[in-house]
Amino acid sequence: MSVVDRQEWDVVVVGAGGAGLRAAIEARERGARTAVICKSLFGKAHTVMAEGGIAAAMANVNEHDNWQVHFRDTMRGGKFLNQWRMSELHAQEAPDRVWELETWGALFDRTKDGRISQRNFGGHEYPRLAHVGDRTGLELIRTLQQKIVSLQQQDFKETGDHESRLKVFQECTVTRVLKDGNRVSGVFAYDRETGRFFVLEAPAVVIATGGIGKSFKVTSNSWEYTGDGHALALLAGAPLLNMEFVQFHPTGMVWPPSVKGILVTESVRGDGGVLRNSEGKRFMFDYVPDVFKEKYAESEEEGDRWYDDPDNNRRPPELLPRDEVARAINSEVKAGRGSPHGGVFLDVSTRMPAEVIKRRLPSMYHQFKELADVDITAEAMEVGPTCHYVMGGIAVESDTAAARGVPGLFAAGEVAGGMHGSNRLGGNSLSDLLVFGRRAGWHAAEYAAALAFERPEVDDAQIDTASAEALRPFSAESPDEAAPENPYTLHQELQQTMNDLVGIIRREGEMAHALEKLAELRVRARRAGVEGHRQFNPGWHLALDLRNMLLVSECVARAALERTESRGGHTREDHPTMERVWRNINLLCRLADPTGGLAATDPERGQISLTRETTDPIRPDLLALFDKEELVKYLAEEELYE
Amino acid sequence: MSSYEARFKVWRGDVGGGGLEDFAVEVNDGEVVLDIIHRLQATQAPDLAVRWNCKAGKCGSCSAEINGRPRLMCMTRMSVFDREETITVTPLRAFPVVRDLVTDVGFNYTKAREVPAFVPPSGLGPGEYRMMQEDVDRSQEFRKCIECFLCQDTCHVVRDHEENKQAFAGPRFLMRVAELDMHPLDAAAESGLDRRATAQDEHGLGYCNITKCCTEVCPEGIKITDNALIPLKERAVDRKYDPLVWLGSKIRRRSASG
């Protein structure tokens, strides 16, 4: 049956967001013939939604900034759960990655002396985010896209074919990573437009598929965020790390219902916006946790002075890391002090003149005007938490971005875990994409080059299994003559389950219930059926994506149930405090039964098994960047005295 | 919250043919056309093909024609229509149809490849770029483009004349040429590439008759015609039709080489 089209490449990159494109550029520049596969059109990736900026300690606005300070902020934001080596590399290399973008044509907003301007953001000690108004992600994706086009133009000059060394397969979905023994041998994919299957044979595969937000009902993520890369890695035998940490961005739109969840950028607060409850109170002053007490203003006056004089005042608590702000908003709403549509008020209209708002936050102005009929220069926005980012992801080697346990598999960007610990700071994702996208492309190219004369073989049997799996929705059978399940309905139920039971505040009973519900959905998903044919059939696409969302959701629920503390993006009502003993514990998810047998339908066992792992101690010179008093709050005593 | 039943006509079919299919569908407060299309998928037509992505007007995927006007489905609120009105949704009509509301926008990617990329200035390393805000403002406006290709769709040069697709880059990519030509550090000229002349010779600037439909449909509000296309035409005039400039450059070249 394996008559599917096959092509040979050196490196295959799955995903064409910031990390994927950066990886592809690096691999191609290092001589690897590189293919990029993405579900959307080229240039539409979710990265375009990033608004605020790219965090990089270039010290253009405040000369005291440097990579050490950035590293410190990142570790604090992640509550010291970060893979410290990743945070270190990230802080060190981010400025170079930003400057490099300029040489590819990016146009950031400028300082008075013509350098890249940098803005304030939650959790960052100094103004650090290189930005372009509030459309930084678009600038990033366009720059990388245009860099790829320029490489293709070069190749055209030399070979007469734009796609001889770097090709983008747009609107294609990968459903399986193929293996030869334990090594990667390629990917199995289908073309969404025609429904045709094809195989790209390659010794190295970089996964850069982004996040998992579409498993939740209220999310700022686009449809692509179905956890494909997480699932591909799991199915290929690689473990996922710390999947319980899901970031709820504090400010998503709450009304009208059809746009609920769409992001309201943190720059609104970075530039002076404040949060108020229905009583008009700036409630964030009541929610500064102990570990941050010394860093944040205690009065509105001090907070307001900080915007102009950051050296002598402390920042307002609206700029606490995202997890803190999201929880605070959640509490205010629960206490009955919310806005009419169940959020709180985010106000810039009383803080800045209309002209300044329109200039600095043009797309926010536009978004509220067009979608909610709200003029943000005249009235406050209503905002509430929205599922935004997953800190957990594929467990990788810090330096090489290689997935653990599967030679030839690499991961970068949101799909990779570890870098952000338990909570990501705003602006750190775009820099993460660039730093680790490059590293993944680099090491994938090197790995592939080393295997140039002993390329792993693609196994026909795996191709047959993958095609059969992909075609199943067309012949969905049900045991009792019942109609096949509607994939849209299943998806909605999954989103509701995750939102209600494994959402921003978690409880043991609810999560156990969620696991049962997930098991039931898994059974029903086997009967998900679709009408029509394979040509651009969204029902079929969704039916296939359900497998991934169910796998990933189970990882989140299982890990969240296991971690009996609250830290960053994981808040347990029944274990409300951060426990130092959990600081160096990572939870790894693996596929319990790689054959996908019947165990999967049993909620107790499920498809995922969890293991605990103790992390390497933080290197002493990095620990020395912090005060002892601060470290005591996070680290267990024996860690301190090593 | 009030809801009502709206009447929709949605084009369904593929390159082999198709037509407008009638639907009656529930509409709730605050919804946009894309919500309605999704409701159709979930309840009545699970295989209705539609391209979409961010649903917030930032990615430019869900371009279609609504009541004959090129628009983003995610940014077209239902409240702009009468409740009695039948709303017609078709795929973009300037590009080959793939299926239902999805078209083959490959034309645009081909054209993107034809515009020579940014040429970095020699002698400036990463981190050494200095540009003033007023010098990047113009190009930044054009870089707001989300590549929804509505301008490419509405432009009559290619919409109404398939044969012009070969010669004409379309507003989006002429704007890209303008963006690069206005980039304060683009060193194309030093590398022997004259973007102004090629705008006309290779990208078909002369086909544009500045009737401004591109500007009218741009969801980002970019003043494509006034700020990109006309300035580009003027720059082409500098190169090709201005005898004074021509003479001046001749003399300067001679004295520089002499």
Add this chain to the structure above:
Amino acid sequence: MATGTEPHLNSGGVRTGTRAAITAPHLRTDRWWLAPAATAAGLLAFIVYSTWRAFANADYYAAPYVSPFYSPCLAENCEPMKNGPNWEIFGSWWSISPAVLILIFPLGFRLTCYYYRKAYYRGFWASPPACAVAEPHKKYTGETRFPLILQNIHRYFFYAAIPVAGILTYDTVLAFRDEHYEWGHMGLGTLVFLVNIVLIWAYTISCHSCRHIVGGKLKHFSKHPVRYRMWQWVGRLNARHMLLAWTSLVSVALADFYVYLVASGAFDDPRLF
């Protein structure tokens, strides 16, 4: 499933074979035809009026007012205007209306103007009639070849339009005389001339070519702060180019018509002081 499942016969444009099979040339439900129809009607009215007036060769001077259609008056057959804008560059052999000699310039300026081009391509040529409404033409080459490639000479008409506007300014100054050429007076006509000249200048300065010349052509605004300011200033006017194109068109016709009324004796210029 769907109705009317016929692929297109390859009849071009939106009915090209591979495109979605929709036979209607457009599906717009709004009154898209209103704007091009109004544009065409407005332009046509001006053409009829100005043709009549330009060839009438009469009633264009009523001291101290000279019709903007006949200024400067460059032929021997011009009516004498004391200190007025008449210079006999063309001798007695020129027998038709002297307006023809000078109208070439403002006409050329407006004909090649980026706004008017849009207006008449849409209104008269239906190319396109409105956005996403199929145009009726089989072939289209835009401004790539003769004669429309000549639109590129717009800036030379802009250069020419400046002295013309200068002379009309001079005429406006002369309008502060009375019918006996005494200075220090003002009639209703003076007011009409004042409004007209302000609009003419605003239209001329707001021209896209002007915007390019004063600063748009620069790569680095930061190195030319004065020209940058001028560019911004012209840019603000330029955003209203359409409005200025219409108002100045109406005002110039009105100024001429006012002179016609006074010169033909149909109306007496009310004196303000």
